[in-house]
Structure formats: C-alpha cells, structure tokens
Amino acid sequence: MTDSLDRALVSVRITxxxxxxxxxxxRKEKAVIGRGWSFDIAEPRLSGAEVLLGAxxxxxxxxxxxxxxxxxxxxxxxxxxxxxxLAAPLALLGVVGSAGEPHYQAIRLRAxxxxxxxxxxxxxxxxxxxxxxxxxxxxxxATVVEARMQVTS
Amino acid sequence: xxTKPVIVGAVLYDPKVSVIWEIIRDFFESxxxxxxxxxxxxxxxxxxxxxxGEIDMAWNSPLAxxxxxxxxxxxxxxxxxxxxxxxRVSHLIVPADSPAVTVADLRGKRVALGAEDSPQARLxxxxxxxxxxxxxxxxxxxxxxxxxxxxxxxIGGEKEAFFTLSRGGADASALIDLNWEAWTKDGxxxxxxxxxxxxxxxxxxxxxxxxxxxxxxxxxxxxxxLHRMSYDDPTHREMMDLEGLKKWEPGRTTGFDALAEACELxxxxxx
Numbered sequence: 001m002t003d004s005l006d007r008a009l010v011s012v013r014i015t016x017x018x019x020x021x022x023x024x025x026x027r028k029e030k031a032v033i034g035r036g037w038s039f040d041i042a043e044p045r046l047s048g049a050e051v052l053l054g055a056x057x058x059x060x061x062x063x064x065x066x067x068x069x070x071x072x073x074x075x076x077x078x079x080x081x082x083x084x085x086l087a088a089p090l091a092l093l094g095v096v097g098s099a100g101e102p103h104y105q106a107i108r109l110r111a112x113x114x115x116x117x118x119x120x121x122x123x124x125x126x127x128x129x130x131x132x133x134x135x136x137x138x139x140x141x142a143t144v145v146e147a148r149m150q151v152t153s
Numbered sequence: 154x155x156t157k158p159v160i161v162g163a164v165l166y167d168p169k170v171s172v173i174w175e176i177i178r179d180f181f182e183s184x185x186x187x188x189x190x191x192x193x194x195x196x197x198x199x200x201x202x203x204x205x206g207e208i209d210m211a212w213n214s215p216l217a218x219x220x221x222x223x224x225x226x227x228x229x230x231x232x233x234x235x236x237x238x239x240x241r242v243s244h245l246i247v248p249a250d251s252p253a254v255t256v257a258d259l260r261g262k263r264v265a266l267g268a269e270d271s272p273q274a275r276l277x278x279x280x281x282x283x284x285x286x287x288x289x290x291x292x293x294x295x296x297x298x299x300x301x302x303x304x305x306x307x308i309g310g311e312k313e314a315f316f317t318l319s320r321g322g323a324d325a326s327a328l329i330d331l332n333w334e335a336w337t338k339d340g341x342x343x344x345x346x347x348x349x350x351x352x353x354x355x356x357x358x359x360x361x362x363x364x365x366x367x368x369x370x371x372x373x374x375x376x377x378x379l380h381r382m383s384y385d386d387p388t389h390r391e392m393m394d395l396e397g398l399k400k401w402e403p404g405r406t407t408g409f410d411a412l413a414e415a416c417e418l419x420x421x422x423x424x
Contacts, residue, residue: 040172089168090194096202097194 021045037086037102039093053082053107060136060147061111064129071125073117076153080111107139109147119151158187159375161361162199162208164217165192166306173395180392186378195302200224203364209371213362214304215272215412216421221362223422231360231404232372233379237331237397238358239408243273244333244349245281246318246342247325256285256351263293265314265323270421271305272356272412274314278327280415281353289419295323308332315342325350357408 003009014022020035034045046054061080068075084107086092088100113122126149130136139145159181163174174190181188191208193199196217203211204224210232213221221229245264247253253262259282267274275296279289295317297310305311311328315336318326328336330352337344363372382389384399393399416422 039168041169090165090192093165093168093171093192095165095192095194097198 037089037092039089049084049086049104053084056107056109056135056139057082059133060109060129063133064111064126064149067125067128067132068117068122071121073115073121073125075113075115075117075122077114078111080109082107082109084108104139104143106144107146109145111147111149112152113149114151114153116153122149122151156187157371158189159210159371160189160191160208162191162193162202162211164196164199164212164214164303164306165194166300166303173392176392176395180382180389181375181378184378184381186374188375196220196304197302203229203362206364209363209367210375211362213360214306215356215358215360215409216270216276216304216416218360218362218406219409219413219416220422225364228365229362230365230367231362231406233361233376233404234357234359234402235396235398236400236402238360239402239405240355241273241358242330242355243278243281243327243353244330245278245325245327245351246315246333246347247350248318249346249348251324251348251350253325253350256282256287259292259325259350260287261292262324263295263322265295265317265326266297266310267305267314267327268298268301268303268307268310269296270301270303271310272358272415273329274305274311274327276415276419276421277353277356277411280411280418281351283415283418285351312336312341318347354411355408356411357405360404360406362404 012024012026014024017023017032022033024031024033032045033051034043034047036048038047057080061078065075065078084104086102087105088098088102090098091100092102130147136145136147163170165171171192174192178188178190191202193202196214199208199211199213200217200221202208203221211217211221218231245256245259253259264282266278269275279294282292295314297313297317299310299313300307311332314323314326315328317323333342333349336342379401382393382401384390384393
C-alpha cells in the first residue's frame with residue numbers, strides 16, 4: 001500500500017532484544033526501546049510506555065507548536081507533563097491469581113505555554129491541534145485521554 | 154549441577170518487587186544454577202502451588218510458613234532466610250503523653266492494628282496483649298484490612314493503623330521494629346510525640362520453604378549459590394539491599410512460636 005489522498009502509511013522494522021526490548025529501524029534511523037512497561041526505576045532504556053507518551057506529546061504538542069508558528073503566535077517556550085496509568089499491572093507480570101486485563105486506563109497531558117501571544121488565540125490553536133492529532137484521536141477512542149493546555153504568561 | 158530449573162514462588166505485594174526477583178534469578182542463572190520465578194497474588198495461592206508440586210520452593214511469610222506446616226502435617230522444611238528475618242520484634246506504641254504505663258493499661262482502650270493476616274501488626278501484637286491478660290474483647294481492636302492475603306507484606310495497613318493513632322482514633326497502634334525505625338527517621342512518626350509501650354518477644358519472619366521431598370541434589374546446589382551472595386561484593390550489594398539483607402542464613406523454625414500461639418488464640422486458621 002502506498003500513500004494516497006485517503007490514507008498514509010508508516011512502517012518500521014524491529015528486532016527483539018534480550019530482556020524484552022526491541023531495536024526499532026525506520027528509514028535510516030534506529031532506536032532501542034526497552035520493555036513495553038517497566039517497573040524498574042533503574043531501567044537504562046526508555047520503556048514502550050514512555051515512548052508512547054513521547055509520541056503523544058509529539059503528536060499534540062508538536063503539532064500545536066507548528067500551528068502556533070504558522071499563525072505567528074508569540075511563544076517563548078512549551079513544556080508538557082504526561083502520565084499514563086496502567087490497569088491490572090499484576091496481570092501484565094503474569095502473577096498467578098491476578099485479575100483483569102492490562103490496559104492504559106488513563107492518559108494525561110498537561111502543556112504549559114509561555115509567551116506573548118493572545119491566550120484566546122493559543123486556545124484556538126490548541127483545539128485545532130487536538131482535532132488534527134491522529135494519535136490523540138486514536139487513543140481517546142480507546143481510553144480516557146485528558147489533554148490540557150495552560151498559558152503561563 | 155542439575156539443569157532442571159528450581160521453580161521459586163514469590164508473592165508480589167508491589168509490581169516493583171518483580172524487578173528484585175528478576176535480578177535474583179539472573180544471579181542464579183549466571184552461577185549456572187537455573188531458576189525460574191513464579192509470582193503469586195497471595196500466599197494461599199502460593200502454598201496451594203507448593204503443596205501441589207507446581208513450585209519447588211516458596212518464599213513464605215511467617216504466617217504462610219505456619220500454613221504450609223499445617224497443610225503438610227509439619228513436613229515442610231525452611232531452608233534459608235535473611236539475617237534480617239531473624240529476631241524481629243513488634244511494638245505497641247502510644248502517644249508520649251498517654252497515661253498507659255503497662256500493656257494492662259490498654260484494657261478498655263482502642264488498639265489500631267494492621268491487616269487481619271499481618272503477623273507483625275496484628276497477630277503477634279494481639280498475642281502480646283493476651284499474654285498480659287487482655288483477650289480480644291477486653292480492648293477494641295481496630296483493624297486496617299488493606300490487601301488481605303499478603304500477610305502484611307504490604308505495609309499499608311500497618312501505616313494506616315499508625316495514622317488512626319495519630320488522628321486520635323486509637324489509644325495505641327502496632328508495628329514492626331523495622332517500620333518504627335524507618336518511620337521515625339523519615340518523618341512519618343515524630344519520635345518525640347510517640348513512645349514504645351511494649352515490645353513482643355523476638356520472632357522470625359520470612360523463609361524459603363520446600364516440601365520434604367525436594368531432592369537434595371537440587372537443594373544443595375541452589376543453597377550453595379544463594380550463600381555465594383556477599384554483601385562485600387559490590388555487584389551483589391544492590392540485589393541484597395533491594396531484598397533487605399546483608400547475609401543469607403540457614404532456615405530455622407524456632408522463631409514462630411509467638412505467631413503460632415496468636416493464631417491459636419485468635420482461631421486464625423479456623424476462620
């Protein structure tokens with residue numbers, strides 16, 4: 001399948017790494033990702049969950065920044081904090097007697113935007129970004145996704 | 154050395170604990186002693202598996218050890234324990250200005266306890282009260298049944314018991330010495346505002362339990378590798394710190410009398 005006016009395609013290739021991670025190859029780029037979800041605070045690699053949050057931030061916040069730039073809105077800096085809540089972590093670990101099906105039951109994104117732009121115009125740009133962000137729109141169909149933007153100056 | 158993995162059962166009171174068991178398993182694997190870890194949601198399930206032969210060994214709480222002995226007719230063996238599992242005590246603590254001087258002064262008072270199945274914060278402390286003539290009913294036991302089935306491994310109930318005391322909802326609360334030390338250091342408990350009223354006799358905590366028929370040619374190599382862990386070796390230290398010990402000791406079964414007595418008194422296994 002190739003890109004068309006109706007749809008676009010992205011694909012990657014991975015190889016499994018010892019310990020449950022993967023090496024990800026896309027175009028000429030490579031990234032190593034750890035386990036899908038890690039409980040190890042000393043885990044040396046980004047977990048799949050962390051990468052997912054990064055992808056969501058790129059999807060929403062990155063798009064917002066581009067829209068704001070196109071509209072010549074004065075923005076000095078954008079920061080965002082994201083979190084994801086996993087339901088049934090013991091089931092993920094294969095614990096005998098655990099109940100439930102592991103899933104992301106809530107994902108939260110809070111962006112902080114500083115700059116000289118009219119706050120009302122920033123809100124318009126944020127809402128536009130949410131409408132156009134494909135990962136955000138996919139995830140919110142599956143679970144609770146809260147994506148908020150706060151103007152800090 | 155046998156190539157058949159030794160299957161060790163462990164109860165998970167926090168997902169992060171899975172990381173410790175992975176590190177321990179990797180240590181055994183790297184010492185040419187294959188080991189698999191099977192995780193359980195509670196000690197009943199783990200002992201079911203031990204009795205059924207689905208696992209070779211169970212990292213058992215003191216209550217789970219008694220239960221394994223009860224189920225097996227006293228034939229299970231405790232083959233190893235942490236140095237920190239030996240000679241623990243629990244305290245009954247009261248506000249510093251409490252009029253209570255002896256345990257008997259808690260007659261008619263409210264005693265905050267941990268979860269129903271917590272040896273350190275419910276069963277053994279209630280045994281201490283009984284030894285001082287206070288049977289259940291002579292005082293109001295306020296239990297904090299958080300995550301029952303984990304035998305108090307999850308300290309939530311024990312901590313809630315203290316919070317009940319601190320809010321004035323109880324006249325005393327029970328906790329293990331390790332938590333008294335930790336919580337008076339980290340600010341959870343202000344040691345100026347609370348004092349130890351009474352302390353239990355020493356008791357033992359967790360053990361690696363096996364069935365009587367666990368073969369020596371699998372047990373001995375496993376124990377030999379376990380005892381290779383040295384706190385002096387920096388590569389072992391992190392693992393031992395995570396598991397809360399400085400040295401593995403042989404298992405012993407002499408430290409469970411107070412718990413057995415409390416279980417009998419409270420009819421724990423008949424409930």
